[in-house]
Amino acid sequence: MEKFLARSISIAFHPLLLPTLGLLLLFQTDLYITFLSGTLKQVVIISTLVSTGVIPALFVLSGRIFKSNSDSWEKVPVQTLTYLISGVSYFAGYYLVSKLPVAGFFNAIFLSGTLVLVALALISLRWNISSHMAALGALFGIVLAIMLRLGQHDMGLIVVILLAGGFTGYARLVMGKNNPAQVYAGYILGFSILFLIFNFV
Template sequence: MKKRLATLLSAVFHPLLVPSYLAGLLEMQQAAGKGRLWTVVLFTFVLPTGAALLLLRLGRIDSLEMPQRQQRAWPLGLAALSFGAGAGWLHWQGVAPALVVGLAGMAVAVLLTFLITLRWKISAHGVGMGGAAGLLLALQLQFGRPGLGGVLAVAGLAAAVGWARLELRAHTPAQVWAGLALGLSVALAAASY
């Protein structure tokens, strides 16, 4: 039962899905500008997932789960490029700064995850959830939304996803904590910009 829950949490809160959830939340709260959710989904989920599937087909990675640190470099590098391109596209479209800065911060977090992964296996799930918590905390402090309950809920989800990664033995506690700290710090730094 615990393993099934851990697998479910890891899948539902996959690092490539978290930006879409955040964009949806911002759009619901009218902080992102209507109709931008699909742009975020394209640049943070569809394109990186397509790149990973192509790498799998070419034999560059053995599995979409990429349990081996060495196989994470290409997918993370391509994801960082895609996230950055998405932030650039949204900026060019004149989208609300909260969404552009949030996506640019995510691009930086993915780029740092890529660089760290060259030497050490940091938790990308931790980076994604830490970043989500940091972005919502920054929005709460600056604009009074999404509400303290939303921030606390995401912090609880981040803890649950961290537990899931440990339960599945995908990471060590240090890798999960480092991922959460990286995501949180990059999100807060981006929001202060």
Template sequence: MKILAKIISETLHPLLMPFYGILMMFFYSYLFIFPTIYKLFILGGVLLFTCLIPALSILLLYKTGKIKTLGLNHREDRPLPYAICFLSYIFCGIYLFRAGLPLWVTAYVIGGLLAIITAAIVNTRWKISAHMTGIGGVLGAAFALATIQMIFPMHLFTGLILAAGLLGTSRVGLGCHTVMQVIAGTANGFIWVYLCMILSVAFKII
């Protein structure tokens, strides 16, 4: 069971969540009409800024002894990786904005950035789940898309809720988090992303 939990944790790693979120938008919004080459260009940039650069940075920190585990299982390991992710998300947001995508797409990344800041602050006192913050953000984006477009693809919500449940169970089963840390992480990601995307459409402030 622990092997399965580790597979789920790696497949639904927080560094992959921005990529999954943008991919979801290309399938479940009017962005699906964009040319394939353009979508690949955007997805490649998102993967670079929010996954590859942070992952390589974390590996370097581990190799140089700055952090104890690659999985950032210790609360004291997280400040530097959070700072790197913070900068990476800023560059990703700029990249998406300059690519001419709708403001609510950039708002998705801004919501993720605010969730990272919140997690970093909470992490000084308590260990919140970064994995659940990530998937909570994708859930928030899905519900925001449904609200904006008034289209509710039930298979998408069912799949995401099931994935979140499996991930949360895996994190608790591996001893990485408590149930409350899992719930707090999910709420953190969901609330920030949902609010940013909705506000970007309602008031054009993002």
């Protein structure tokens, strides 16, 4: 039961879904860009889902298929390639969103996400850092930075994000996917990059 719950949490807060979930969450608050029309919000959400979720997911699935059917793929660092392909997809999302009249904030999200993925790709060559926790740390970093810049606070949102991070970290440990150091390092990495970019740039 415990492993089933951990797996469910891990899927719910998967890095491929979190950018879209994060935007949906932000759109429900008064913290930022609430003036966007419904149509623009839909365009942003769809662009985010395609570039940060669908395209990387297709690559992951195709990579697993090729690896299972070819011995030559055994030595290929599939996880590292996944991060790099995801980074390219994020950059594609940046290009799509840059055509919108309110692109600045979203451009920063995609470019920051690209930096996180490049960092994960480099680290994963030597160490199994947690991408789940990096994504949740990034979400907390961007929300906290926005709150500080706008002088607004939504403690409910902060609590939800922190709980999501705590439960996900627990899930990764229960499933044996990461050790405590990898969980904490992933969270700190994602948080640091997004918080610094949105708080000081």
